[in-house]
């Protein structure tokens with residue numbers, strides 16, 4: 001599948017430090033140490049609706065990781081999937097009486113435009129579920145040979161008991177898993193399952209649904225196995241980081257890890273599991289099922305500068321849960337105007353410490369609020385909000401523009 005165009009990234013004269021991230025599995029910071037290229041997998045969208053700010057916050061967060069690694073001198077191989085066939089997409093297509101392929105293509109294209117506008121670096125491999133069906137069939141075959149697959153009517157299930165490390169990614173108790181599973185696509189009550197937590201890897205053909213041939217009969221791939229197959233194909237085992245929103249901690253990332261660790265014994269799926277917080281609106285988590293969404297495209301269509309959207313998102317630490325307030329967008333618009341005024345002067349307050357602080361903050365668990373505060377302080381000093389404008393550094397604006405673009409992804 002085609003990704004979106006890459007913005008140019010300026011080369012910085014100073015390198016950033018090694019990148020440390022909070023790892024969900026070990027519940028603490030891990031300093032990443034990529035061997036060769038840094039390898040990143042971020043779970044992509046199910047394209048049945050436009051990109052809302054919760055999604056945008058996640059993709060901007062992992063864009064900061066991509067950029068922090070690049071600042072530290074690494075090449076990055078970034079892989080993202082598109083779940084272009086799954087229950088929510090088919091349900092929405094039926095409801096609005098649109099062909100599901102057409103709906104998926106239209107919403108994927110809108111997502112590309114949103115990511116382009118937000119200056120998110122594109123993945124090297126942008127991969128759809130449908131085009132990955134041969135990979136999925138191959139992975140299920142391997143799991144089947146290892147005794148990790150069984151059939152319930154026309155559907156194939158993966159046995160969570162096949163992975164001795166099941167539960168290690170989320171760290172959740174079985175009770176908590178059982179409680180949350182039905183809310184996130186699980187079917188613990190289905191008769192015939194060996195363990196209520198087992199998940200579907202191949203859904204047998206249903207009347208009126210698309211299906212593809214497989215050694216187990218016609219059907220379509222499950223969501224978890226789709227991501228595992230795509231990540232293994234393009235990144236191999238024990239890649240550096242799997243990322244997504246915190247609603248993917250369980251079951252999605254737990255199941256992905258399990259599939260991979262059973263298929264390739266002794267090799268972890270990823271080295272770090274990194275999760276962004278949830279964005280709320282009107283007192284609830286922003287989600288398609290609740291319908292309380294603020295769409296990136298709607299803001300863009302009302303002539304909001306996409307850089308203000310990106311800045312407003314980055315004012316919150318990626319791991320925090322927070323609530324979108326429209327006022328913050330207008331604050332970001334004003335902040336950008338001030339930044340542009342200061343940068344237009346050319347000379348300004350000393351830039352080197354600001355560049356260092358921005359790179360250091362981002363390498364420290366993607367601390368964008370701290371990085372932005374450093375730029376704010378430079379703008380204050382340069383404009384002389386205390387009555388004493390500091391223009392002692394003749395190259396300040398050039399250096400600041402470079403790091404704001406390369407590390408923060410903002411074109412100002």
Ligand code: ZN
Pocket residue numbers: 042043044081227252
């Ligand atoms: Zn995924």
